[in-house]
Amino acid sequence: MMRAPCCDKMGLKKGPWTPEEDHILITHIQKYGHQNWRALPKQAGLLRCGKSCRLRWINYLRPDIKRGNFSHEEEETILKLHGILGNKWSAIAARLPGRTDNEIKNFWYTHLKKRAERSQMQSMSNSTSFPLEKAQASCSSEAEIRMAQVAKDASNATTTSNEKNPPIVGVGFYSTEASNGCNEIDEEMEFWYNLFIQTGH
């Protein structure tokens, strides 16, 4: 199928948004809403493509956006949800009110990825005394199975396209818990299971 050209149209501005453009976009959306992103820039008198407007609004101009540093709780939540959901940034963002998928994605790649990798390396070295595979094999609890199902459902509910992402395997931060035994994993699973239930999935 032929894809309609979007941002490559001649005459459309690219690059950083100016305060004036932000003001125009905010005013227009507050007045008329955003039923049609494609038509919006023309109606508002912006030399931007609809995609660019949408991104700007969703990631920075929405009134409910929470700016500033991530709290420790938010960090932990991202780490855990990423372990469950993988790179489903929109699904993760849905569990963090005021945070956007782009913000979380950036935060992951600049901060948390290294932490998760360190954690994984640590678990690798620990695995000589207590192999992860062994732990996982013996810990394939009912809670774990439920958790996988819930995570899958939650992911499907919030996003539809994602064949590209690898299967969700909690090797990263879960592995450290794995080395401590099954009970903690079960508790962890139960916690996140309950969280999903409470949030409606």
Add this chain to the structure above:
DNA sequence: AAAGTGAACAACCGCGTCCGC
């Protein structure tokens, strides 16, 4: 003070899916 380097963040791009015609 200038150059180099890496981290952090903003924005763009391509693709898959949805949905109306």
Add this chain to the structure above:
DNA sequence: GGCGGACGCGGTTGTTCACTT
């Protein structure tokens, strides 16, 4: 049921800024 426009998502790139040499 097929087509095509629009939207949303995730990956990637570009830019800015802070820090080091």
